[in-house]
Amino acid sequence: MDAIIDFLINWGYWGILIAAFLAGSILPFSSEAVMLGLLAAGLKPWPLIIYGTIGNVLGSMFNYAIGHLGRVDWIEKYLHIKPKSLEKAQRFMEGRGAWMGFFSFIPVVGDAIPIVLGLMRSNLTISIISITLGKALRYIVLVFSVLSLTSCISPSKNNQRMITVTIEPLRYFTEQIAGNKFDVVTMVPNGSSPETYEPTARQMVKLSGSDLYIKVGNIGFERTWMKKLESNAPHTIIINSSEGITLQKNENGVTDPHVWMSTSNAKIIARNIYKALSEIDSKDSIYFKNNLTKLLEKIEITNINVRECISKNKTLTFLVYHPALTYFARDYGLKQIPIEEEGREPSAAQLQQTISAAKQKKVKVLFVQKEFANRNTEIVEEGTNAKKVEINPLSYNWNKEMEDIAKKLK
Known part of the structure; x- marks a missing residue:
């Protein structure tokens, strides 16, 4: 039905x-x-x-x-x-x-x-x-x-103006800069996959009350729904938080949309959000600027902590089911071996190639997201003796997640 x-x-x-x-x-x-x-x-x-x-x-x-x-x-x-x-x-x-x-x-x-x-x-x-x-x-x-x-329905409980973002990490960056001046809501809720999520009717109605819609850039949800979101909220300003970021292709030759999984990219994202906020609320631009400075400091501290963790670990290559760590690997001289092939389930032959490559590199860690965990991850885990470790690149606590990933590379 x-x-x-x-x-x-x-x-x-x-x-x-x-x-x-x-x-x-x-x-x-x-x-x-x-x-x-x-x-x-x-x-x-x-x-x-x-x-x-x-x-x-x-x-x-x-x-x-x-x-x-x-x-x-x-x-x-x-x-x-x-x-x-x-x-x-x-x-x-x-x-x-x-x-x-x-x-x-x-x-x-x-x-x-x-x-x-x-x-x-x-x-x-x-x-x-x-x-x-x-x-x-x-x-x-x-x-x-x-x-x-x-x-x-007021835009927020405190009658504040509202901003909508695609995923939780963007909510983290936006709230750090917007402070108490805006209410920030997420379109793809925690625990849902941005590749397959469909917005509810209530979300579509509520979107029309947003001053801004801050998108990642080109993740699955945005490719599928962005035109409908724009037509449903014609007065909402759409911001691409990835503007100015050099996009990277993963090992399968596919452009990786997970740009936020990088401290250097995060600084660009933060500045793009600050610019957008200052344009729609110029009277609070100094407030936003101060918050941006604090956020950039947090990002740099995160960068230092991640580098410190990685320098202590001998593992420079890791397995990952869904290749969401292309930018993370680029920043810190790591190599990810993805199991998934361009968003599709790998064949038996491709699984064997992945297992062989992981064995050759003596990979110890297999990163999985709960949204993508399946039988194939178990096959690779058994074939390589790598330790399966759950990560959540979609976590609101962006800085903590970045550091946790680095710590798990042991």
Whole structure:
């Protein structure tokens, strides 16, 4: 059902028309879910109401036609409406005529009302008018209740202006500079993969209240969703935090988007965020500048600590399932051997090549992220006798994670 809803959302206004028709006729379907998804995607409310109403009325008139044929067996078999529901609808409508079509939006009983109108040969024109009024009112109440609710949601608990970032490490950098001047929210929550995560309708609605959207640059989530995010929040300024960073290719020849896993890159990211904040809030630029200076000092301390840890360790080559440490390895003269091949599962032959290369280099450590751990990591672990160690490049505590990775290279 979720796949069908997502498919219809991609069809825009025609998607809500189809969803509303199905909900009003032959399937137990939620047109409300499609309506809310399209609202979140930035479609205009009145066209959604009109298309939804037309679809739902057409669905009801399909039911009316079935009822008009008098085929109660078809009603039960194809429309899944039990005789008891028909009896309830008949009692509910008794003596009131075609204007009772107004109540066809009511759950359970409402599905049977157009059928009963057909069975009773009720006036077609009045039936259409009454059903349309009820359906339209239902969608109007739904849409404007949601819009009023979202407009009442302040950007943050303290009525602060809001910034949205793609991942938790960006939230760390942004909060260090923004301090208490902005509320910073993350699009891809902790524990989710930025390669596969899909934003919720609530996130899409809330994004429109952000002054800034700070993206990493070109990670999977951004490649898939950035155009939709931009169209959904046309007044939100989009900032590329990787601007000025020289992109690096990993051992498979694929450009690595994990630019934040480098202290030298982190300084560039921090300056890009500071610049963006100063442009949208110039009165607090000195405050941001002071916070930037403190953050750059923290980054340099992190750099010193990482170098110190690595200088004590003899391991210069490591295995990693998802090659997220290209920039980390570049900065500190290390070599990563990735298991994953360009985002795809490696073949048996590729696994053997990886194991052979790791043995030759006498690799002792296999880094894995919980989002990517699978049977292949176990095969490589057994084949190389390397110690499997979990890391989290998506951690909010960026400086601690950088130091922990260095410490685990033993």
